[in-house]
Amino acid sequence: MLKSLNHIVTALENQSFWQGQQQFQLIRDCWAEVVGEDRAQQTRPHSLSRNILYVATSSSVWTQELSLNCRSILKQLNGRLSTPIENIRFSTTWWYQHQTLPQTEESEHPSLVAELEVSSPADPPIEQPTPQTTFEQWAAKIQARSQHLPLCPQCHCPTPLGELKRWQVCGLCATKQWQG
Ligand SMILES: [Zn+2]
Structure with missing residues:
Protein backbone atom coordinates (compact mmCIF):
# COMPACT_ATOMS: atom_id res chain seq x y z
CA MET A 1 0.00 0.00 0.00
CA LEU A 2 2.70 2.40 1.02
CA LYS A 3 4.68 1.44 -2.03
CA SER A 4 1.85 2.14 -4.45
CA LEU A 5 1.20 5.47 -2.71
CA ASN A 6 4.81 6.39 -3.29
CA HIS A 7 4.35 5.57 -6.94
CA ILE A 8 1.38 7.89 -7.20
CA VAL A 9 3.20 10.70 -5.43
CA THR A 10 6.18 10.30 -7.74
CA ALA A 11 3.93 10.29 -10.79
CA LEU A 12 2.19 13.45 -9.60
CA GLU A 13 5.50 15.16 -8.88
CA ASN A 14 6.72 14.28 -12.36
CA GLN A 15 3.53 15.60 -13.88
CA SER A 16 3.78 18.95 -12.15
CA PHE A 17 7.48 19.03 -12.95
CA TRP A 18 6.75 18.73 -16.66
CA GLN A 19 3.87 21.20 -16.49
CA GLY A 20 6.26 23.66 -14.87
CA GLN A 21 8.79 23.05 -17.63
CA GLN A 22 6.15 23.65 -20.31
CA GLN A 23 5.12 26.83 -18.58
CA PHE A 24 8.74 27.94 -18.43
CA GLN A 25 9.16 27.16 -22.12
CA LEU A 26 6.15 29.38 -22.87
CA ILE A 27 7.67 32.20 -20.84
CA ARG A 28 10.94 31.87 -22.70
CA ASP A 29 9.14 31.90 -26.03
CA CYS A 30 7.29 35.14 -25.36
CA TRP A 31 9.92 36.82 -23.16
CA ALA A 32 11.35 39.11 -25.86
CA GLU A 33 7.86 40.06 -26.92
CA VAL A 34 6.82 40.92 -23.37
CA VAL A 35 9.89 42.89 -22.25
CA GLY A 36 11.03 44.18 -25.65
CA GLU A 37 14.16 43.35 -27.67
CA ASP A 38 16.52 45.67 -25.77
CA ARG A 39 15.68 44.20 -22.39
CA ALA A 40 15.53 40.68 -23.78
CA GLN A 41 19.17 40.94 -24.82
CA GLN A 42 20.18 41.84 -21.28
CA THR A 43 17.96 39.37 -19.48
CA ARG A 44 17.14 35.69 -19.63
CA PRO A 45 14.44 33.70 -17.88
CA HIS A 46 16.48 31.39 -15.65
CA SER A 47 13.97 29.11 -13.96
CA LEU A 48 10.46 28.82 -12.64
CA SER A 49 9.87 27.53 -9.16
CA ARG A 50 6.66 27.54 -7.11
CA ASN A 51 5.12 30.14 -9.41
CA ILE A 52 8.05 32.49 -9.03
CA LEU A 53 9.98 33.29 -12.18
CA TYR A 54 13.72 33.81 -11.76
CA VAL A 55 15.32 35.99 -14.39
CA ALA A 56 19.04 36.43 -14.98
CA THR A 57 20.16 39.96 -15.79
CA SER A 58 23.45 41.08 -17.33
CA SER A 59 24.01 43.86 -14.80
CA SER A 60 22.50 45.41 -11.68
CA VAL A 61 21.28 48.32 -13.79
CA TRP A 62 19.00 45.91 -15.63
CA THR A 63 17.96 44.24 -12.39
CA GLN A 64 16.79 47.63 -11.19
CA GLU A 65 15.18 48.59 -14.46
CA LEU A 66 13.17 45.41 -14.73
CA SER A 67 12.29 45.27 -11.05
CA LEU A 68 10.69 48.69 -11.44
CA ASN A 69 8.59 47.32 -14.28
CA CYS A 70 7.94 43.98 -12.61
CA ARG A 71 4.19 44.54 -12.24
CA SER A 72 3.57 45.27 -15.89
CA ILE A 73 5.81 42.42 -17.06
CA LEU A 74 3.98 40.08 -14.69
CA LYS A 75 0.66 41.24 -16.00
CA GLN A 76 1.65 40.72 -19.63
CA LEU A 77 3.13 37.29 -18.93
CA ASN A 78 0.09 36.12 -17.02
CA GLY A 79 -2.08 37.17 -19.92
CA ARG A 80 -0.37 34.41 -21.90
CA LEU A 81 -0.11 31.67 -19.28
CA SER A 82 -2.70 29.16 -18.14
CA THR A 83 -1.36 29.18 -14.57
CA PRO A 84 -0.45 32.71 -13.49
CA ILE A 85 2.94 33.28 -11.91
CA GLU A 86 3.02 35.22 -8.66
CA ASN A 87 6.26 37.12 -8.77
CA ILE A 88 9.47 37.71 -10.70
CA ARG A 89 12.90 37.90 -9.15
CA PHE A 90 15.76 39.44 -11.09
CA SER A 91 19.39 38.79 -10.33
CA THR A 92 22.77 39.00 -12.06
CA THR A 93 23.78 35.86 -10.10
CA TRP A 94 22.46 33.50 -12.75
CA TRP A 95 23.71 35.38 -15.79
CA TYR A 96 27.00 33.50 -16.09
CA GLN A 97 25.60 30.19 -14.91
CA HIS A 98 24.66 27.41 -17.26
CA GLN A 99 21.45 27.96 -19.09
CA THR A 100 18.60 25.90 -17.79
CA LEU A 101 16.96 24.67 -20.95
ZN1 LIG B 1 20.77 11.08 -22.34
Missing part, protein backbone atom coordinates in the same frame (compact mmCIF):
# COMPACT_ATOMS: atom_id res chain seq x y z
CA PRO A 102 18.07 21.59 -22.78
CA GLN A 103 17.97 23.39 -26.13
CA THR A 104 20.62 25.85 -25.05
CA GLU A 105 22.67 23.30 -23.17
CA GLU A 106 23.12 20.99 -26.11
CA SER A 107 26.51 22.39 -26.95
CA GLU A 108 27.68 21.55 -23.45
CA HIS A 109 26.84 17.87 -23.70
CA PRO A 110 30.22 16.12 -23.30
CA SER A 111 29.81 14.03 -26.45
CA LEU A 112 29.00 17.09 -28.56
CA VAL A 113 31.85 19.16 -27.17
CA ALA A 114 34.17 16.28 -28.02
CA GLU A 115 32.91 16.07 -31.58
CA LEU A 116 33.43 19.77 -32.11
CA GLU A 117 36.98 19.59 -30.80
CA VAL A 118 37.84 16.69 -33.08
CA SER A 119 36.44 18.24 -36.23
CA SER A 120 38.04 21.64 -35.69
CA PRO A 121 41.19 21.50 -33.56
CA ALA A 122 42.01 25.00 -32.32
CA ASP A 123 45.70 24.24 -32.14
CA PRO A 124 46.86 21.93 -34.95
CA PRO A 125 50.06 20.05 -34.12
CA ILE A 126 53.08 20.67 -36.33
CA GLU A 127 53.78 17.00 -36.83
CA GLN A 128 50.96 15.29 -38.64
CA PRO A 129 49.66 12.69 -36.19
CA THR A 130 48.59 9.27 -37.37
CA PRO A 131 44.86 8.72 -37.13
CA GLN A 132 45.45 6.27 -34.31
CA THR A 133 47.25 8.70 -32.02
CA THR A 134 44.62 11.30 -32.73
CA PHE A 135 41.99 8.82 -31.73
CA GLU A 136 43.91 7.85 -28.62
CA GLN A 137 44.29 11.48 -27.58
CA TRP A 138 40.64 11.98 -28.23
CA ALA A 139 39.68 8.89 -26.24
CA ALA A 140 41.90 9.91 -23.34
CA LYS A 141 40.38 13.37 -23.38
CA ILE A 142 36.86 12.01 -23.32
CA GLN A 143 37.74 9.66 -20.53
CA ALA A 144 39.37 12.37 -18.45
CA ARG A 145 36.46 14.65 -19.13
CA SER A 146 33.74 12.17 -18.36
CA GLN A 147 35.12 9.91 -15.68
CA HIS A 148 33.68 11.95 -12.87
CA LEU A 149 30.35 12.44 -14.55
CA PRO A 150 27.33 10.26 -13.81
CA LEU A 151 25.68 8.50 -16.72
CA CYS A 152 22.36 9.50 -18.23
CA PRO A 153 19.94 6.64 -17.46
CA GLN A 154 18.49 6.90 -20.95
CA CYS A 155 21.42 7.18 -23.39
CA HIS A 156 24.22 6.28 -20.90
CA CYS A 157 26.29 9.29 -21.90
CA PRO A 158 28.32 11.01 -19.17
CA THR A 159 26.10 13.82 -18.02
CA PRO A 160 26.72 16.86 -15.82
CA LEU A 161 25.11 16.31 -12.43
CA GLY A 162 23.10 19.52 -12.82
CA GLU A 163 21.31 18.12 -15.86
CA LEU A 164 20.47 14.88 -14.07
CA LYS A 165 19.12 16.77 -11.06
CA ARG A 166 16.98 18.93 -13.27
CA TRP A 167 15.64 16.47 -15.80
CA GLN A 168 16.66 13.04 -14.42
CA VAL A 169 18.24 12.53 -17.88
CA CYS A 170 20.86 14.41 -19.89
CA GLY A 171 20.08 17.65 -21.74
CA LEU A 172 19.83 15.86 -25.08
CA CYS A 173 17.40 13.23 -23.82
CA ALA A 174 15.37 15.93 -22.07
CA THR A 175 15.13 17.82 -25.36
CA LYS A 176 13.95 14.68 -27.12
CA GLN A 177 11.33 14.14 -24.44
CA TRP A 178 10.08 17.67 -24.92
CA GLN A 179 9.91 17.39 -28.62
CA GLY A 180 8.37 13.91 -28.49
